[in-house]
Amino acid sequence: MTITPRILVVDRVPVFAAGVEAAFARMGHPVTLDHLKTLPALADLxxxxxxxxxxxASWGAQAELELIRQLHLRHPQIRCIVSVCDGKAGxxxxxxxxxxSGVFNKALNPQMLVSLCLQVLQEDCFIPTSIGEAGQQASALGGPSLTARQQEILWLVAEGQSNKxxxxRLSVAEGTIKNQLYSMYRVLGVxxxxxASRWWLHTAQ
Structure with missing residues (x-):
């Protein structure tokens, strides 16, 4: 991953690109961001x-999928993430x-979006579409059992927030958060x- 990642946002609404840039700035991650209102041809990048x-994603997202296919063939190092306003089956x-590299809901918490982008840049992972649906936390079904408070803490950890x-945010002592994390590490086997963040991102679907 480059020290200052370059992000190209293709979205009809300029304010969304501005919001992405602001979210990176608030979390202390420098980013170079460009914005296009319409889907570019490969030669127009x-x-x-x-x-x-x-x-x-437009309705059906066929043009977007074709661009992703072309990029994957010619520039596989580029991570392509699709944004949606509502669920699209399949x-x-x-x-x-x-x-x-994934699908996310545009109502996603901006800090979580930054965390997901950085995760995708650091390793070749896939963002499940259900992460952050409508900005809500998803429950990890079928995995190790965590309490509601532990899930809340793990969600905030995945957002990139420090123990402090x-x-x-939860109005508890920092030591309490540390103890909860150590307990979760044992439960999750991490x-x-x-x-722990990687486990949450990969199983909250």
């Missing part, structure tokens, strides 16, 4: 290729098959917050 392409599977920030 900037000379300096983006690290992440955030594509707004879209996540189609994006994965085309070589994309989580403690302040050794640190990065592995």
């Amino acid at each position: 900037p000379a300096t290729l983006p690290d992440v392409l955030l594509l707004e 879209l996540a599977a189609a994006v994965r098959q085309a070589g994309g 920030q989580i403690a302040r 050794s640190n917050r990065t592995e």
Whole structure:
């Protein structure tokens, strides 16, 4: 991943691109962001290729899927993520098959969007479409059993918040958060917050 990732947002609404840029800034992650209102042809991409392409999905998303296929063949290092305003049956599977890196709901918490983008840049993972649906946390079914409070803490950890920030948000002592994390590490079979975040992102679907 480059030190300052380049993100190209393709979205009809300029305010969405501005919101993405602001979210990265609030979380202390520098980013170079470009915005296009319409889907580009492969030849129309900037000379300096983006690290992440955030594509707004049109109805059916066929043009977006075709662009993802072409990029996957010619520039596989570019991570393509599709944004949706509502659920589209089968879209996540189609994006994965085309070589994309995920689907997210545009109502997603901005900090979580930053966390997901960074996760995709750091490793070749796929964002399940149900993560952050309508900005709500998803429950990890069929996995290790966590309490509601532990799930809440893990959600905030995955957003990139520190123990101090989580403690302040939940109005508890920082030591309480540390104890809860150690307990969760044992339950999940992980050794640190990065592995715990990865588990949450991969199983909250």
